[in-house]
Amino acid sequence: MKREHQISNQVIKRLPRYYRFLGELSAKGIVKISSQHLAELMGITASQIRQDLNCFGGFGQQGYGYNTSALQAEIGKILGLDTIKNVIIIGAGNLGKAILSGMHFNKRGFEAIGIFDSSEKVIGTSVAGLTVQSMDELPGFCKKNNVAVAVLCIPSTTLRETCETIIDLGIKGIWNFSHGDLSDFKDKAVIENVHLGDSLAALGYNLK
Amino acid sequence: MKREHQISNQVIKRLPRYYRFLGELSAKGIVKISSQHLAELMGITASQIRQDLNCFGGFGQQGYGYNTSALQAEIGKILGLDTIKNVIIIGAGNLGKAILSGMHFNKRGFEAIGIFDSSEKVIGTSVAGLTVQSMDELPGFCKKNNVAVAVLCIPSTTLRETCETIIDLGIKGIWNFSHGDLSDFKDKAVIENVHLGDSLAALGYNLK
DNA sequence: TAGATTGTTAATCGATTAACAATC
DNA sequence: TAGATTGTTAATCGATTAACAATC
Numbered sequence: 177m178k179r180e181h182q183i184s185n186q187v188i189k190r191l192p193r194y195y196r197f198l199g200e201l202s203a204k205g206i207v208k209i210s211s212q213h214l215a216e217l218m219g220i221t222a223s224q225i226r227q228d229l230n231c232f233g234g235f236g237q238q239g240y241g242y243n244t245s246a247l248q249a250e251i252g253k254i255l256g257l258d259t260i261k262n263v264i265i266i267g268a269g270n271l272g273k274a275i276l277s278g279m280h281f282n283k284r285g286f287e288a289i290g291i292f293d294s295s296e297k298v299i300g301t302s303v304a305g306l307t308v309q310s311m312d313e314l315p316g317f318c319k320k321n322n323v324a325v326a327v328l329c330i331p332s333t334t335l336r337e338t339c340e341t342i343i344d345l346g347i348k349g350i351w352n353f354s355h356g357d358l359s360d361f362k363d364k365a366v367i368e369n370v371h372l373g374d375s376l377a378a379l380g381y382n383l384k
Numbered sequence: 385m386k387r388e389h390q391i392s393n394q395v396i397k398r399l400p401r402y403y404r405f406l407g408e409l410s411a412k413g414i415v416k417i418s419s420q421h422l423a424e425l426m427g428i429t430a431s432q433i434r435q436d437l438n439c440f441g442g443f444g445q446q447g448y449g450y451n452t453s454a455l456q457a458e459i460g461k462i463l464g465l466d467t468i469k470n471v472i473i474i475g476a477g478n479l480g481k482a483i484l485s486g487m488h489f490n491k492r493g494f495e496a497i498g499i500f501d502s503s504e505k506v507i508g509t510s511v512a513g514l515t516v517q518s519m520d521e522l523p524g525f526c527k528k529n530n531v532a533v534a535v536l537c538i539p540s541t542t543l544r545e546t547c548e549t550i551i552d553l554g555i556k557g558i559w560n561f562s563h564g565d566l567s568d569f570k571d572k573a574v575i576e577n578v579h580l581g582d583s584l585a586a587l588g589y590n591l592k
Numbered sequence: 593t594a595g596a597t598t599g600t601t602a603a604t605c606g607a608t609t610a611a612c613a614a615t616c
Numbered sequence: 617t618a619g620a621t622t623g624t625t626a627a628t629c630g631a632t633t634a635a636c637a638a639t640c
Contacts, residue, residue: 184630192582222597223632224631236597236599273482275580284584359426368587373487376559380469380493382393383533383557429610430609
């Protein structure tokens with residue numbers, strides 16, 4: 177897998193879609209596909225597919241096309257689905273519970289190993305097989321376990337403070353669902369913002 | 385508000401962030417701000433701010449800058465926060481409940497007026513002040529109420545089918561949280577996909 | 593071999609940044 | 617008026633699309 181120059185996030189975010197389509201084709205028993213045909217299926221250009229793939233190497237065969245299941249496997253490797261990364265959820269409200277129980281982390285190269293909250297009301301309750309722990313237990317937990325990613329499902333009032341705590345505990349990845357700005361932490365951790373509000377705003381605008 | 389040529393979604397999705405920063409400044413009692421100073425605060429370029437704003441008109445004053453609260457109000461108008469759009473949630477699982485109770489639709493130019501599910505287990509239960517209705521009640525509900533947006537929090541197995549139903553009922557906006565492809569519906573409705581899986585994949589990739 | 597399709601280079605398109613004249 | 621800062625045009629940068637030589 178070559179990776180000469182920095183690959184844009186736009187390319188990365190297209191990979192899961194390729195992965196999904198190739199999986200479906202493969203499940204249907206379709207063994208080979210050309211970039212042209214896959215492009216039509218996905219509603220994009222064949223050029224884009226070939227350019228995207230060539231960021232990582234040549235996975236096809238000239239005159240033939242791509243082997244669906246082999247290409248899917250390669251994309252899986254690029255996305256790191258084969259190395260399991262431990263995840264904890266911070267915040268056991270509706271959103272935290274929804275993410276923990278519905279995200280299928282184990283199908284995506286992750287494993288959810290803990291969920292934490294500061295409210296006495298939810299501490300000790302069970303969500304998707306995990307017991308909600310107190311935030312006080314977080315430092316000890318992080319020492320015992322190699323936590324790669326924290327998913328932040330907390331109110332934006334405590335966002336920055338929680339973020340600092342987490343970074344101090346050595347967690348390198350932050351998946352942020354809170355509204356609020358973490359751009360000044362981006363040299364200390366890899367931050368991926370979901371920003372549902374921006375998405376909803378775009379929908380509202382485009383309705384006019 | 386001018387709007388000569390099509391405005392890119394990238395511009396639209398930056399507007400909520402401007403809105404938030406301007407609100408905070410205004411709340412602090414700061415009356416005026418220059419594009420230069422706002423840019424430093426937000427970690428972007430002053431050029432981008434001025435270009436973005438000029439898609440919609442000139443809201444500043446040469447030699448002075450922008451009035452924080454006036455500019456915030458203008459951006460609110462552009463985003464359509466002043467015209468309330470009715471929203472329904474399809475799917476009353478953890479995610480549907482989280483979106484309904486945590487999204488603060490009323491602060492974003494929307495009002496959540498209904499939540500629907502097909503499972504007997506949740507029909508009749510109450511979420512954030514709304515009673516979960518059966519999917520069978522959806523057509524009648526849509527006739528009585530002007531529903532602008534449906535939020536899809538359903539398994540991807542029923543996604544396409546639900547999408548067709550919704551479009552037939554005259555709903556023009558779809559906010560899709562399911563994994564799965566709706567690109568072929570995009571001429572029949574305005575579709576905004578959240579695609580949490582793609583976001584998580586990007587985080588995983590960037591951790592390496 | 594001939595046909596097909598990749599991998600890769602070149603051209604185009606769009607978005608971001610820089611520059612500056614207009615003007616408050 | 618002089619200084620500051622916008623609104624807008626021009627330059628740069630990056631991403632997408634097209635073209636085609638390499639090759640299976």
